[in-house]
Amino acid sequence: MTTQAKTISECGSCATSCNTAHLTKLGIKTGGWDYVVALAGNPNTGKSTIFNRLTGLHQHVGNWAGKTVTRAEGAFTLNEKKYKLVDLPGTYSLLSTSVDEEIARDFVLFGKPDVTIVVADATRLERNLNLVLQILEITDRAVVALNLIDEARRANLTIDERALARDLGVPVVPMSARRGEGVTELLNAVESVAEGKFPARAHRIKYADEKLEKAIETLAAELRAEFADLPNARWVALRLLEGDESIIKAVRLNQLGTVKEAGIFPSLVQIEAN
């Protein structure tokens, strides 16, 4: 159904017309898109506000965890490219076995979105980094939306986003979605990652434990040999070492390299206003 057409040459030709960000809010589309973008993050980080800003939908947003209870899809156009945005359930981690975490994990791992936006709450950064770092183990093509930056200012927190970007190896965009600050910058970052213009060198977690580190590398090497287009062999290796049943099954059934359409996930539901 879809073509994940991303060609550098295509974009090279539009350099002159890329001067102004051209944003069209399309609401929900059923048809073809150029890029798939996943929206992940801890619960209660303003993820839904960002979703609304990008797609023009009007889910009501409240300030307590667990508000986004289904997965929503939306779309937007930027510089004549159509982006499909999938809002994943808010999760603290991708390592546990709750349904929400599996949905989020499966989408990022198997759905292979072109870009994953990880929303982090600037006032609770350390805890949020748990999910950010895990996502960076799975995919290089990510953007960190450092949301609620106005709240951080209010709490007298200063965040050096360049140091963050350096450490994480992906673009970090400070923003306040509810005030509309940083949305353009976020879109630009998403575009540059989607079109492969951002050199991806995501942070990799190193394990102090020698034995563990070695085991991961051994398995990862075998995985890379068998599944050529696997970008996150280390992650898969880790899950195998942990005995994650669904990953074991995926390996056995050779499903790891599959690009699954977002539409195949049965419980993706579109949220109408309220």
Next chain:
Amino acid sequence: MTLNKLKPGQIGTVKELYSKDSERRRMVDLGILPGTRIENVMPSPLGDPIAYRVRSAVVALRSEQAELIEIEENI
């Protein structure tokens, strides 16, 4: 001592988790690990649950959960 003995306003350092399975995973995901700083922010009006600050976030835990976390009080 276990976490449930920590008084409001006091800070401790986590030493060990006694919980298992999904309960343990949840604690660990929230960042409650050996060496983590944890603070009793405030108890609820009925005494339980209690709000704790851990790794820049505030999480409420019930006493039976706090009983399974061994801490050392920071003086």
Next chain:
Amino acid sequence: MPSNAETILETAARLRRDVGGNLHDRLTEAIYADAGKIVARAVSSDEKSNNRNLEQTFDRLVTSRWFGFPLMILLLTGVFWLTIAGANIPSAMLGDLLQGTVYNWLHTFAAALNAPWWLKGLLIDGVYLATAWVIAVMLPPMAIFFPLFTLLEDLGYLPRVAFNLDRLFKRAGAHGKQALTMMMGYGCNAAGVVSTRIIDSPRERLIAIITNNFAICNGRWGTLILIGAIFIGSTAPPALASFIAATSVVAIAILGVIFTLLVSAFLSKTWLKGEASSFSLELPPYRPPQIWQTLYKSIIDRTLIVLKRAVWMAAPAGAVIWLMSNIFIGETSIATHLITFLNPFGLLLGLNGVILVAYIVAIPANEIVVPTILMLTLNMAKSGLAQTGVMLEFDDNAQIQQILTGVGGWTILTGINLMLFSLLHNPCSTTIWTIWRETKSLKWTTIATILPVILGIIVCFLTATIARLSGLI
């Protein structure tokens, strides 16, 4: 199936044994170790930030032993009082406009077209009047209540409510997050049912779904506020009337919470027994709500949706009421037949036949219960109050009270029991359908629908009996 995959899995199994257990711990430890270093490099904070301290003091206050619950109740009462007091004048104005000016204009227009009496009756006196009534009476309170509630929600206060109430829910064998889904139900029970998805365990989720009905939804607030003002507020001196009315509504809300806990306890000990699952509730920092944005969005989003629902539900109901009142079997209308038939049962419950018929008509949407009751009451009277199935223009609660007590024979017991029944009757059809969609279980949907009605019948019967036996009525 490539044999290589199996080889890999065998290697994995071997290494797994080598590496040892508790991998999740070690992984997360490594992650947080990195996170700590990254944060240390990127984030600096000024410890003496005044904002944090102020918020923390406030937080400690609203969850404190002495002030936590009183403040919560005070806050709720404040919201209801603002709603009731603030809605009076707009309701009167809308009533004048829609049921006076526009109504007359419609009749003039219809007469000019020489429309037949039954068409005029059905469309103007039935469909239009019912819709006009709902808008005039329901829209102003909703336009005040919802923004206020949404502001509280945006502020971040709701998790504190869950925090305060959790111990009660734990004792009732329910999941801590049920407090949150219950909150959601105060807006709309269908939305409350959907929000139970945040509860993973199916058993605890069912308990949350079944008890969500005891959170008084949007559609029922109107009824409670109106009846509370008419029957209970009016017993107080005028200066205190609004306040007393608000208190009575809050009392019903608290009763709803009590029922939620009792029914949860019952369910968790009998039909839905099982283990309590892991609990965690995060208390996000308070966020100052963006007041204008919230007001704008809230009024547009929620109130218009309620409006739309009222029109879709009220219009056909208006038609049904008019038809029921104007189609005769023998000497009496269908409506009168039904009312007379149900009246004995109604009286037993401290209600009456009109109320029961109105509740049946109002299964699609709770908002229309009161206008239906008024229309049917007037029809029953047929005492020179213009044609049947038509409502007069009502400016204020005093007139409504006059109709209910004078024409309908209501007593304060009827008023109180109506409020109780409003709390304890079946969910509206949208909610029933949502429960079905979420649970895919005919059995549990039926239980969720019937259980509240049975409770309502029992409670109303008990109050009526006690009131009568003790000579109060």
